Amino acid sequence: MKIDLHSHSTCSDGALTPIELVQRAQQMQVDVLALTDHDTVSGINIAREYLENSNIKLNLIAGVELSTSWHGFDIHIVGLQVDKDCDIFLQRLESQLAERDRRAARICEKLAKCGHLGIYELALEIADGAQISRNHIARALVQKSICTHAQQAFSKYLGKGKKAHVTPKWISIQDAIEWIHDAGGQAVLAHPGHYDMTTKWLRRLVAEFAESGGDAMEITHPNMAADKKKLLQGIMSDNALLASAGSDFHFPSRFTELGRRLDLPQTVTPVWHNWNLATSEEGL
Numbered sequence: 281m282k283i284d285l286h287s288h289s290t291c292s293d294g295a296l297t298p299i300e301l302v303q304r305a306q307q308m309q310v311d312v313l314a315l316t317d318h319d320t321v322s323g324i325n326i327a328r329e330y331l332e333n334s335n336i337k338l339n340l341i342a343g344v345e346l347s348t349s350w351h352g353f354d355i356h357i358v359g360l361q362v363d364k365d366c367d368i369f370l371q372r373l374e375s376q377l378a379e380r381d382r383r384a385a386r387i388c389e390k391l392a393k394c395g396h397l398g399i400y401e402l403a404l405e406i407a408d409g410a411q412i413s414r415n416h417i418a419r420a421l422v423q424k425s426i427c428t429h430a431q432q433a434f435s436k437y438l439g440k441g442k443k444a445h446v447t448p449k450w451i452s453i454q455d456a457i458e459w460i461h462d463a464g465g466q467a468v469l470a471h472p473g474h475y476d477m478t479t480k481w482l483r484r485l486v487a488e489f490a491e492s493g494g495d496a497m498e499i500t501h502p503n504m505a506a507d508k509k510k511l512l513q514g515i516m517s518d519n520a521l522l523a524s525a526g527s528d529f530h531f532p533s534r535f536t537e538l539g540r541r542l543d544l545p546q547t548v549t550p551v552w553h554n555w556n557l558a559t560s561e562e563g564l
């Protein structure tokens with residue numbers, strides 16, 4: 281089975297609508313896809329409703345990606361199999377979205393001080409109803425020809441320590457795990473290989489995540505070097521966590537695609553080991 285447990289839609293900072301995303305998952309022969317938008321579950325109903333009225337055989341997992349603050353790092357925790365209708369969970373997500381708004385406004389104030397006016401308004405337009413993420417602000421900077429590409433927007437303005445960086449006040453890792461568990465889900469440490477930290481800090485992060493009740497961690501990415509995979513797998517085993525895998529798909533590109541090269545080693549226990557997954561042959 282082809283399983284991809286990390287993806288984004290236009291409900292956060294992805295380029296495809298939830299419907300286009302599930303259509304692409306079908307094209308890529310993905311059997312199980314988790315939609316894990318940043319701090320929102322608003323795309324799940326749209327995708328589910330579409331799937332129910334189509335003949336696409338896809339097992340869509342309700343997910344979310346929560347931003348947390350940990351020792352000055354932005355650490356992302358993916359929630360899988362969350363109850364998208366859980367009232368307390370939805371209320372909690374609202375507070376996180378309010379922080380997103382506050383931060384976006386402050387980033388744009390800083391950009392205005394650098395002489396770049398009207399970025400908030402343009403980012404709002406680009407977000408088209410979704411909460412503004414730094415990705416939307418980066419796209420606005422590119423559209424206004426202030427930056428040549430999104431990566432440059434991060435390296436010049438939006439990244440940590442750069443001109444328009446604003447330290448976010450996200451929830452703690454412990455809160456994120458509690459929110460996900462209270463919504464009936466499993467908590468997964470997202471892309472541990474992408475944080476700009478030493479191996480010593482990474483070990484500390486994973487240990488604290490596991491001690492706080494975290495369930496799993498992503499141990500593979502399509503372009504990850506073999507020695508990095510080995511390191512992550514070792515840290516995962518040391519902390520008795522389950523393994524997860526996701527592409528973190530935002531838009532189709534040469535580097536990212538749904539469900540591509542996400543195989544886990546035979547020896548690990550996947551986060552889905554006790555899920556009730558039908559295969560395409562059986563009919564999902």
Ligand code: AMP
Nearest residue numbers: 293318347412413414415430431434530
């Ligand atoms: P936010 O959640 O608003 O802080 O934005 C984080 C998102 O921005 C991530 O999920 C990525 O999609 C994107 N991102 C973060 N760092 C970079 C970078 N260096 N270059 C391009 N996109 C990035």
Ligand code: MN
Nearest residue numbers: 288293415530
């Ligand atoms: Mn993103």
Ligand code: MN
Nearest residue numbers: 345356470471
């Ligand atoms: Mn992330």
Ligand code: MN
Nearest residue numbers: 286288345528
């Ligand atoms: Mn992501």
